[in-house]
Structures are given as C-alpha cells and as structure tokens.
Amino acid sequence: METKLVVGNLAEIESECLVVFALDHGDKQKSNAKFALKHAGAEKAAAELMSTGEVTGKLAEAIMLHRPEGLKAKRLLIVGGGKGDKFGHTELRKAAGAALRFLKPKMIKSCAFALPDLSSGAEDAVRAIVEGSFIANFDPDTYRSDRKDLQMKDVTVAAPEGSDKNKLQQSLEQGRIIGESQNFTRELVNEPSNHLTPTMFADRTRKMCESVGLKCEIYGPDKIKEMKMGAFWSVAQGSDEEPRLIVMKYEPQDAPEKPVVGLIGKGITFDTGGISIKPADGMEKMKYDMAGGAAMVGAMRAIGLLKPKVKVISIVCATENMPSGKAQKPGDVQIAMSGKSIEIINTDAEGRLVLADGLHYARTLGCTHLIDAATLTGACVVALGGVNAGIFANDEDIYQHFTKALKRSGEKFWRLPLDAEYFDLIRSNIADIMNTGGRWGGAITAAMFLKEFVEDTPWIHLDIAGTAWNDDNKGWMAKGPSGIAVRSLVEFVKTFERNGA
Ligand code: BES
Ligand code: MN
Ligand code: ZN
Numbered sequence: 001m002e003t004k005l006v007v008g009n010l011a012e013i014e015s016e017c018l019v020v021f022a023l024d025h026g027d028k029q030k031s032n033a034k035f036a037l038k039h040a041g042a043e044k045a046a047a048e049l050m051s052t053g054e055v056t057g058k059l060a061e062a063i064m065l066h067r068p069e070g071l072k073a074k075r076l077l078i079v080g081g082g083k084g085d086k087f088g089h090t091e092l093r094k095a096a097g098a099a100l101r102f103l104k105p106k107m108i109k110s111c112a113f114a115l116p117d118l119s120s121g122a123e124d125a126v127r128a129i130v131e132g133s134f135i136a137n138f139d140p141d142t143y144r145s146d147r148k149d150l151q152m153k154d155v156t157v158a159a160p161e162g163s164d165k166n167k168l169q170q171s172l173e174q175g176r177i178i179g180e181s182q183n184f185t186r187e188l189v190n191e192p193s194n195h196l197t198p199t200m201f202a203d204r205t206r207k208m209c210e211s212v213g214l215k216c217e218i219y220g221p222d223k224i225k226e227m228k229m230g231a232f233w234s235v236a237q238g239s240d241e242e243p244r245l246i247v248m249k250y251e252p253q254d255a256p257e258k259p260v261v262g263l264i265g266k267g268i269t270f271d272t273g274g275i276s277i278k279p280a281d282g283m284e285k286m287k288y289d290m291a292g293g294a295a296m297v298g299a300m301r302a303i304g305l306l307k308p309k310v311k312v313i314s315i316v317c318a319t320e321n322m323p324s325g326k327a328q329k330p331g332d333v334q335i336a337m338s339g340k341s342i343e344i345i346n347t348d349a350e351g352r353l354v355l356a357d358g359l360h361y362a363r364t365l366g367c368t369h370l371i372d373a374a375t376l377t378g379a380c381v382v383a384l385g386g387v388n389a390g391i392f393a394n395d396e397d398i399y400q401h402f403t404k405a406l407k408r409s410g411e412k413f414w415r416l417p418l419d420a421e422y423f424d425l426i427r428s429n430i431a432d433i434m435n436t437g438g439r440w441g442g443a444i445t446a447a448m449f450l451k452e453f454v455e456d457t458p459w460i461h462l463d464i465a466g467t468a469w470n471d472d473n474k475g476w477m478a479k480g481p482s483g484i485a486v487r488s489l490v491e492f493v494k495t496f497e498r499n500g501a
Contacts, residue, residue: 001152001155011072017076017077019113020037022050023084024058073112087118088410089120089128096136100132109151122159123171126168127178138183140186181305182487187481196287220245231334231356232356232357238326239321243318261311261368261492262313262359266292268289270321272322274347292462293317295468295486298483303490312493313366313367327347329344337356340432345435369459372460373489375463375465377443380466386467387412390416390461391460393458394451398458402492404491409488413488425448468484
C-alpha cells in the first residue's frame with residue numbers, strides 16, 4: 001500500500017473517497033455529532049445528513065455519501081471517532097482502520113483522510129491514521145484459493161494549509177514502518193505449523209534481517225546443546241523438527257554503550273502440550289504459540305528501519321512442543337543454562353523453559369534491560385480476557401519506562417504482581433524450582449519462574465496469551481493474529497533514545 005501526504009484545501013482533493021471523522025459530543029439534540037476538524041466544504045456537503053441525527057459519531061460507525069456537493073472527491077465517508085472528549089490517537093487509529101475495512105469490500109482502492117485535530121498534535125494524528133490503515137489492510141485468508149484482492153492500494157493523508165509538511169512526512173514514514181512491521185508479525189503468526197517450522201521461522205527472520213540490514217545468527221541443536229541450554233533443549237528434544245535459536249542484533253555506531261535492550265520471544269511453532277498432552281478441542285490454535293517470538297521479529301524489523309540510537313539484541317527460541325519417544329516426561333529434572341535445576345511437573349509449561357535459557361543467554365550477551373513476550377499461560381487469559389495483556393516487572397523504573405511506551409502505542413496492558421510469597425508455589429523437593437505452581441495464580445507463578453533467570457537485571461514480562469489472537473472481527477481489524485506488542489516494543493526502545501537508560 002502506498003501512502004502519501006498532501007497539504008492543502010480538502011475540497012480540491014481528487015480521490016475515490018474523502019474520509020472525515022465525526023465525534024459524539026453527547027448533547028441530546030438531534031445532530032450531536034460534529035466533525036473533528038473545521039472544514040466548511042465537508043460540512044456543507046454533509047449538512048443535510050448531519051441534521052437528520054443519523055450520524056452519531058460512535059466509534060467505527062461509517063456512513064457514505066456519493067457525489068458530495070462542492071468537493072472534488074467522488075465520495076465522502078463519515079467515520080465515527082467516539083466521544084469528543086476521549087478522542088485521541090488510539091481512537092483515531094481504530095476509526096481510520098474502520099474506514100478502510102468499510103471501503104475494502106466495495107473494491108475501492110484509494111482514499112484520502114482529512115487530518116483531524118488531535119490534542120497530542122498533528123504528527124501523532126498522521127502516525128495513527130497510517131498505522132490504523134495498514135493494520136486494517138491485513139486479511140488472514142492466505143490459503144483460500146478464491147481469495148479476492150481487497151487490498152487498499154493508496155492512502156493519502158490530507159493536512160490543512162499551513163501544516164509543517166516535512167515533519168508530517170516523517171510521521172507518515174514512521175507510521176508506515178510500524179504498521180508494516182506489525183503486519184509482518186501477523187503474517188508469521190497466521191502461518192500454520194506445517195508452513196512455519198522452527199527452521200522456516202528462522203529462514204524468514206534471516207531474510208527480513210538481510211532486507212533491513214540487521215545482523216542475524218541462527219543456531220541449531222548442536223549449538224543449543226553445546227551452550228548447555230538444557231531447559232530449551234528439554235522442549236526441543238521431543239520433536240522431529242530441529243529447533244532454532246535466532247539472534248538478531250542492532251548495534252548502531254552512534255548509540256551509547258548502555259543500555260543494551262534485550263528482546264526475548266517465545267517461539268513455539270506448535271504446542272501440543274508434549275507428554276502432558278492438550279485436549280483436541282481447540283488445539284489447532286496452538287500454531288500461534290510463537291506470537292511472542294514473532295512480535296520480536298516484527299519489532300526488530302521496525303527498529304532496523306527506524307534506526308534509533310539504542311543497542312538492541314533480540315533472541316527467539318523456536319521449537320515445537322511434541323510428545324514422542326524422545327520427549328521429556330513429568331518428573332524429569334533439567335539443568336538450565338544458568339545452572340539452575342528444574343523439576344518438570346507438566347510438559348505443557350514449556351514456554352517458561354525456553355524463555356529461561358533465552359533470558360539467561362541475553363544477560364550473557366550483555367543486555368542491561370530485558371523484555372520478553374510470550375503466549376505463556378491460559379491463566380492470564382482467564383484473568384484478563386482478550387482486552388488487556390498481562391505485564392510483570394521486577395523494577396519500577398523499567399515499568400515506568402514501559403508505561404510511557406504504552407501511551408504512544410495505544411496498546412492495552414495490565415500489571416500483575418510478583419510478590420516473593422508466590423515463589424513458595426514453585427519450590428521443588430528434588431530440584432531448585434518446579435516448572436508449574438498448581439492451579440492458582442498461574443500467570444503469576446509462570447512469571448515468578450522467569451524471574452529466577454533474570455536475577456537482578458531490570459526486566460519486563462508480557463503475557464500475550466489472550467491478546468495475540470482475536471477470535472472475532474473488529475471494525476478496525478480482521479479476526480486472527482493481532483500483532484500485539486510490536487508497537488509497544490518499538491516505542492519502548494525509542495523511549496530509551498529520548499530519555500536514556
Ligand atoms: N501456550 C500455552 C498457553 C496458552 C493457553 C496460550 C491458552 C493461549 C491460550 C502454554 O504453553 C501452556 O500450555 N500453559 C499451560 C501451563 C500449565 C500447564 C501450568 C496453561 O496455561 O494451561
Ligand atoms: Mn504449553
Ligand atoms: Zn505454549
């Protein structure tokens with residue numbers, strides 16, 4: 001999809017469809033929706049419609065007018081941005097996406113957005129429109145033989161006269177990079193496990209790294225065993241597919257020595273549960289158990305292109321979790337790379353095992369700040385549903401830092417606790433630690449397990465089990481992989497550039 005910025009009179013824009021945003025201002029009068037910008041042309045063209053009260057401004061509502069009088073555009077689309085006093089870049093991103101998803105099935109291939117007024121500024125508004133457009137342009141029906149090409153081809157953002165074109169052009173570029181990177185992650189997550197084995201996952205990551213100029217090292221079983229990654233290997237040993245340890249490095253010359261941000265992802269390309277096998281019902285969804293790893297790959301793509309002055313190392317531990325004659329069994333004891341011994345209680349708690357070695361390895365590579373993302377626990381889905389992802393932190397500074405990133409990304413996370421008392425639940429009789437902590441507080445005991453492997457390094461853990469896959473279509477996003485965490489991870493790294501370590 002091409003994106004373009006124009007500055008000038010909206011009435012003069014020649015387009016298949018001009019999109020304007022309407023907000024709900026809540027007065028109970030007939031016409032309570034107002035445009036999110038002063039624009040005499042559009043207001044005049046839509047005056048009769050607006051007076052009927054049919055336009056409510058409700059988020060993602062879309063109403064189209066043909067041949068709008070006085071405008072050069074062929075159509076005028078009025079899209080709801082929600083309540084006027086709540087309208088920010090998060091709502092704008094969704095509203096722009098809703099506009100695209102309204103236009104796409106009508107085979108409309110180009111549109112122009114009238115840049116609305118946003119309290120956080122025009123640059124934010126441009127970025128949100130472009131990100132929302134890319135996110136909405138993604139469809140998951142890759143393998144349908146009668147797949148129709150519904151893609152939007154051209155999106156124009158039209159800024160009012162007097163706007164700083166250079167600045168807005170930069171925001172447009174940033175939005176494109178971030179939106180495309182989020183979709184790159186979604187493509188990976190969407191792939192079934194036979195089309196994305198650990199080997200294929202690594203190959204696609206390597207190609208991406210080559211295209212954006214990142215260093216990429218990929219290791220197989222021998223190196224994983226040689227490095228004594230006993231926790232990672234214990235999961236991989238049960239599969240006929242070879243595991244891959246993927247290491248991406250972004251080390252710009254002009255970056256300070258510190259921080260070195262470590263992005264670690266769970267890359268289980270299929271999770272059967274292993275010997276502690278999962279029930280058949282819904283197991284097909286476990287192809288998305290590499291969504292944390294894919295989020296890191298997408299974030300690294302964006303970082304490679306945006307070039308912040310911050311060192312970043314990313315590690316993805318990619319393997320299947322399979323039952324077989326070679327698979328590990330409950331009761332087995334494994335020695336992690338850090339030297340800690342782990343009693344395996346349930347082979348389905350495999351994500352924390354691969355991450356234990358990924359996190360420890362990141363520390364040995366010199367990472368000063370760690371952040372991991374993983375579809376780690378069903379318990380997190382029970383606790384937070386599909387709205388918020390879980391966030392855990394062992395350090396207040398890094399948590400504050402991440403909160404700043406969330407303000408810019410618009411993604412939803414909710415913090416869960418890591419009190420020392422929870423550690424009692426994962427003490428083992430035979431080893432240092434057990435890989436499960438029983439029924440209660442399952443998302444927390446999983447995080448407590450990871451905490452043992454980061455020691456005193458500031459660290460954030462994102463449990464995205466409930467948010468990496470949307471079961472239903474949303475106005476602004478197709479059902480399927482969401483690409484959660486990509487935008488926040490990129491903003492997290494960029495926040496270091498702005499604020500330092
Ligand atoms: N990949 C799953 C977590 C998961 C469950 C993600 C549901 C998305 C939806 C993870 O590997 C797992 O199986 N976790 C177990 C842990 C348990 C055995 C302690 C779980 O949550 O049931
Ligand atoms: Mn599992
Ligand atoms: Zn899993």
